[in-house]
Amino acid sequence: MDNSDLQKNHFTALKHKYKVGQYNSGVSDSFLYLILRKADQGIQVTNLEFQWLIENRLVGTVEIISLEQYQAEDKKRLEAEFWQLRTNYNIPKQLELPMSSPVYSILGKLDAGYSLTDSELNLLNNHGLVDTITLIQDILYFSQLKSNYKATNNLNHFPEEPLYSILKKLDVKAQLSDSDADWLLDNDFEETLEIHWQQEDERKAELEFSELKSKYQIDAHPDTSISSPLYSLLRKLDSELELEPSECEWLKQQNLSELIAIDRERKDRRFFAELKNKYKATQYQSSDPSSRLFLILRILEISESKTSNPSGESKVLIDSEKDIQWLSEQGLVETVDIAKQIHFKALKTKYQIVGQLTLDPFYEIMLKLEREERLDPKQVIQLIEEGRLARHGKIAVAYYRLEAIFCEKEHQRTGNKWNLPSASSNWRKADEPEKALKVTENVNWNKVQESDLKSALWVTRGAAFRDINQLDEAENCATQARECHPDSHQPYTLMGAICYDRGEYADGDNWFELAAERGADDTDDEIERIVRMTKDKDKRREVAEYLLSKDSNRYKWANSYIK
Template sequence: MDNSELQKRHFAALREKYQVDQYKSARSDSFLYLILRKAELGIQITNLELQWLKQNSLFKAIEIVSLQQYQADDFKRLEIEFLSLRPKYKIPETLELSIASPIYPILWKLEVGDFPADSELELLDSYDLVETTSLIRDILNFSKLKTSYKATRHLGHFFEEPLYAILKKLDAREPLSDFEADWLLDRDFEETLQIHWQQEDERKAIVKFLDLKAKYRIDSFPEASISSPLYITLKKLEEKQDLEKSECEWLEQQELTQLIAIDRKRKDVKFFKKLKAKYQATQYKSSEPSSKLFLILKNIESEITEDDIQWLLKEALLKTAEIAKEHHFRILKVKYQIVGQLAVVPFYEIMLKLERGERLDPKQVIQLIEERRLSRHGKIAIAYYKLEAMFYEKEYQRTGNRWNLPSASSNWRKADESENALKVTESVNWNKIQESDLKAALLVTRGAAFRDLGQLDEAEKCVAQAMECQSDSHQPYTLMGAIYYDRCEYSEGDKWFEMAAERGADDTDDEIERIVRMTKDKDKRRDVAEYLLNKDPVRYGWATSYLK
């Protein structure tokens, strides 16, 4: 094949490649062939030639030629771009790197914000690129700090001053200068600035925590974190807020009892003021919880005493004293088991005397019992009988007068303490008692005590001895009648009651009624009531109530 044929085929191939098959001018084929040959050989196309292609509407050829010529120059451009990365990423000038070196792709990724993997950092280390790896680690740290401190709107990854310096300060929890804070504000880093303010608040809180620990003398306590319960507790104390129970329990566990004492005193002061207002004692100047008044007012409704009331009167707290008396009267009513209304006069004074251990006026007590204003078996009466019993025992010890013994024994029985009634007469030397009436009185009260305790045989022995000493006294016979009623031998008991009546007893029916009333066994009580009603339904009509 000759050169002419080869040239034709070469031109045809170029026409197809550069997409100019539509061009039909044979006259200009030579010029077109020239342009395409230059393009194929990578020779720069002139402006004249480009204009000719445009004039002939060979736009596709222009596009292909332009791209091809750009590609021809790309090696140089790539080389220039790689070289421009070297100083930026601190690649030493002395280090020779081919354009195919793996170092350049790593730098390129960094440039577009794609951070290298650990293996790529190791590759850099293998080239001994210390400054480069240090720079990259700073870039990585900068990126992390931007995320942590809400500064990601800063698109650059190079740590231009002052943002990187600011973020490092925040990360080290160091305070920012006014310039740095203003820099963030001027550039709308509001979230980053918020973190700065939060750190400032925390620093102030730490200083305050240290000051509070010093103020409350607990510098040695190791906890220094403001998230500690101690900081919250100290702030509440400083702001005069009451501590919760759980907070006091925590302080107790930490052996910080001095703080508990401060809280307790503050609460007591507030409580004291409320109590003074409630109980009309506001004229009392002191609000110290150590005051006697505080103790009195705290206990005024539960443990107030006569001495407390006297103290109030001495301090001229008259209204408070009146209130205290009302509560004291109520407390005494509860103590003496008094239900319902009870006149203050004379019962308050009566109960006060009982509290003092003073004897009551027997006439007054008897009168109150007869008027049914005082129960014969109530707590007041029992306390009265007990005081009387102790009085007669002391009188016996003081004077040696044996007539005090039956009085003491009788009062012990009325106080429902029959064991003490027996003790009074246990040590009596019967052989030395010459008076028959005294001996009879002692035996009767001793027998009555045995009967109270259910020891009827012992009671009967005492009664029999009393009858021998004083056969004309009705008391032994009345007691013997009661003993037989206790044994359910009612007819035999009636005989003894009749003999008592013959000897002057006028209260045998009352004694029988008392026996029925005091009988605890329901069946036995019903049995004796039926006996009495069968015997005389009029005389013993009261027994009907015991059949229900």
């Protein structure tokens, strides 16, 4: 085969290789052949030749030749890129690395944004690339800082100044300079700047926390974080705000009783001011909660609100008279009037008085009872007869109790045995029949010479037995009394009452008639008392019906016990 045929075959092969399809053949074949031969030999095709190929619609050929020429230059580009990686990642110039070295692969992977494995880092370390590893650590740290501090709009892979230095300051919560803050603002790092301001606020709070601990002398407490409840509690205290019960409980658990005391004193001072205003004591200058006035006003408040417990109420009643005297000495006239009304109300509650009751004379009466002083018997009897004082109410009972105690003491002082039946009688009226019996249980009857005295002792003892429903013992005492003094009406009255208690009404009437014959003028009162004191409703109704059947006019009061 001659050269001409070989040339044609070569041209055909080149056209196939470079995908030359239909085009305007002719004189230009030799030029196309020239271009294809240059491309096949790796000789640079000129722009003029590329332009000719495009004009002849050989775009596919252009793409293939361009790719081949790019590939032919790729090694140089790789060398340049590897050199740039060496430069960027601090590879020493004197270190020779073949292009096949895995170091370039590792750096390329890192440069593409991928994380390195421990084995890859070890390989770099084995090559002695200390500076490179340090830079990689800085890159990773920079990336983490940008994520943590909202600076990801910075796209630089390598630590960039001053951003890197600023972020490192933020990471250790170091204070930024004004120029640092200005740089963040000027470069659109608003979120990063916001974190800086948050840190500034925290730094100020931590300083404030430390100063507050020092101010309130609790530096030894281990809490230093502003997230500790202690910080918020100290701020409340410093703002003179009241602590909640749960907050005081937390302080108690922390053994910070001194802070609880501060809060308690401030609450007391505010409460003291409120009480002084409420109880008209504002002219009293001191606001110290330890003052006696505060204690008195608190007692008044508890008493008025009816929230005191039994022990607290007892203290009010014991101390109030002295407290009122102290208020008077301080010139607190309006407060004295209020205190008297509250004290009077408390005493009425103690003595179970319901309804209206005038301050005079009952306040003074109850004060005397509180002082264990005897009342004027005439006054008590008059109030009972006027219906202003209940015969068996608490005041009357207290009066009878004091009278009983007085009679016992008089007997001890003088030896006068007439005080014994008086004491026993008053104990019975005070609803304490056991004490009435005790008064007469040690009487030496043989030494009692006066028949009327002996009879009185037996009568009052029998009446006490009747009070506790020991009717046989009561009857025996009545018999003894009648034998001692048969002309006295009292033993007969007692027997009448005993019979009524037993339901022996006719016998009881006989005894009452015998009592009346001996001068008793209160048998009807005694009968009414029997009915009134009968606890069994059916029994009480039975007695009332008997009396009405006997004389409905004389005993018309019995109707009230049938309803």
